[in-house]
Amino acid sequence: MTDAIPGFYAVVPAGGAGTRLWPLSRAGAPKFLHDLTGSGRTLLQGTVDRLLPLTGPGGVLVVTGARHQAAVQEQLPEVRPQDVLAEPSPRDSMAAIGLAAAVLEQRHGDVVLGSFAADQVIDGAQEFGRAVREGVEAARAGHVVTVGIAATGPSTAFGYVRSGQPLGIAGAPSVRHALGFTEKPDAETAAAYLATGEYRWNAGMFIVRARTLLDHLAAQLPALHDGLREIAAVWDAPERDEVLARVWPTLTRIAIDHAIAEPVAAAGGVAMVPGDFTWDDVGDFASLAELLPEAPEGDGARTLGEEALVLRIDATGALVVPSSGRAVTVIGVPDAVVVDTPDALLVTTRACAQQVKGGVDGWRARGRDDLL
Template identity: 70%
Template sequence: MTSAAAPSSPIDDFFAVVPAGGSGTRLWPLSRGGEPKFLHDLVGSGMSLLQATEHRLRPLAGPDGVILVTGEQHVAACRAQLPGLSESAVLAEPSPRESMAAIGLAAAVLEKRHGDVVIGSFAADHVIHGTRAFDLAVREAVAAARAGYVTTVGIAASRPSVAFGYVRSGEPLGVEGAPHTLHVRGFTEKPDAATARLYLASGEYRWNAGMFVSRTSVLLGHLAEQRPELHDSLRLVADAWDTSRRAAVLADVWPGLEKIAIDHAVAEPVAAAGGVAVVPGTFGWDDVGDYNSLAVLLPSDDDSGAKVLGNPADVLRIDSAGSVVVPASGRLVTVLGLDDVVVVDTPDALLVTTRARAQQVKNVVEAVRALGREDLL
């Protein structure tokens, strides 16, 4: 079996699909429509989230095995950050159509190019700590995928988060090369706090990190059953992709594609029918959805638990424990006597809020839009 190759070798016939979309509204004003979350270095690692994602996947998928799916308007910025990507490794979407269209397009294009291969989808804007644990989980997921399962990686929940969906596991799968993999009993939406505590106590629930590993034939077969129109349209686009007809077919077909997440289109109904598996992931993971989760990920600047994303010399704090400051304008940011405050300082817009309100930053974005200040979004 190819999955028995040495862990340091790329996995045979495996492609990593990276959907790079979403504006990261709750990380405004750092994240903007024109410069979304995945283009930023949100944890001070020296790489953007997109670069870190590609860096993590290249050893698994090989030098030509990482495929980026992103909006046309982001192609130039993505190529600037990832100059090693080949021409054919970037699939540009004319407009956003959510994750099923993005991943389905990649599956259909790759199957057209390479036959029935295994793909794994990994968001461009998540943070992962623990490369070896990640590698092992993906390799095990590929083994389960080769056996015909749509396989996800379920993250060990370290707290009763209400910001994530959960995947509920069942009996062991019993597939060679996937000794830890379990059947999936179902997926859940983001729970309330009490339910999240029950999930954590049960030991059956893990965070759904949106990683799906599957043979292209399996994924597209499920899509053909669940969403036949979307499947047929994506096949049409894929057939034309590497030809002179691409632009014409895209113009014709793309605007009419159904907008739906892969979770709803395939993962949930197929799980109900027993066709989804989960590999327990033991690596650190976060989707960095808001400034509070950003705060958890950043190293503490001092004993007060204060966090800085940027140059600490640009921040002066007095009596401000647990504060999160993003000095992104070059100005000196001074904070006096406010705990758990969030200050995000960019050249044209400033946000001052609290970690407890981090999820509501999207309301600020809506208000900025209502002010007619789309130039800031």
């Protein structure tokens, strides 16, 4: 179980601003470039650490924005420069993953690829590896495979995937038919989902043969498919910049969920492999607080950074991020969220964690793009 999987490549889309983690996450230094768990590794590094044993050396491709290329390469010395694909501008996840699939097919033929976002936190490497191995077997059999995460509660922050009958694929005993995907539900709906035993969280992970993916794309969005194939054909050639400059701006912006997963699931082509590991997309500060270990003082307090810089009085459950080096004192604000950075300070509560995006919008409206 610890060997690399032959013919398997991992694609890591490293994009997304992580706006609800502002001001820790910024446009210039988004979420995936940060160590949000105090592990000593950034989310991007943690993602690659998890995947390299499954692919073997040279088996991880990162797709990121041109402005983050240098930072990504600096954080990942074990990933070769040619395996960091830089997008000239954001074109959403279908273009990112489709480009990686087309480049992999160009370089290596009809391999299996697995796409895993750079900004998720997973605990349980062995179970993760087992799920991926089964997923690769199901992908070889022609399915688009998604990973369904065992829900720990009726979350309204995630989408769900509904599973059907086992598919009986050799080497992939737990893989089932995926009947469909749902958007983030309300609390009542989420509870009803879990009561059926058929629903799991949709982590946005996909495992699929490069050609299967490109064939589905050709059927659903032929122009996007043709554009990506045209770019991939010259990716490792001198014409890359010219073709990128001409074609990339014309590509359709669409998420892989809408472009492929949903229509293919409706046609019966998606499988689900259950993943019984701990997973979180660290979507906001409430979620981040849950991932951190409790501070020495107890009371549900959490610190991301140097504990000596934080003083809490009557502030049970308060999350403090003292990342400017200043002393932070919180008095009488239970469940406070205080994020202290050199140029911007956020004060909110866990319950308001989803509203943080409004702060970013507010500063943008005032023309303070330097803070975004």
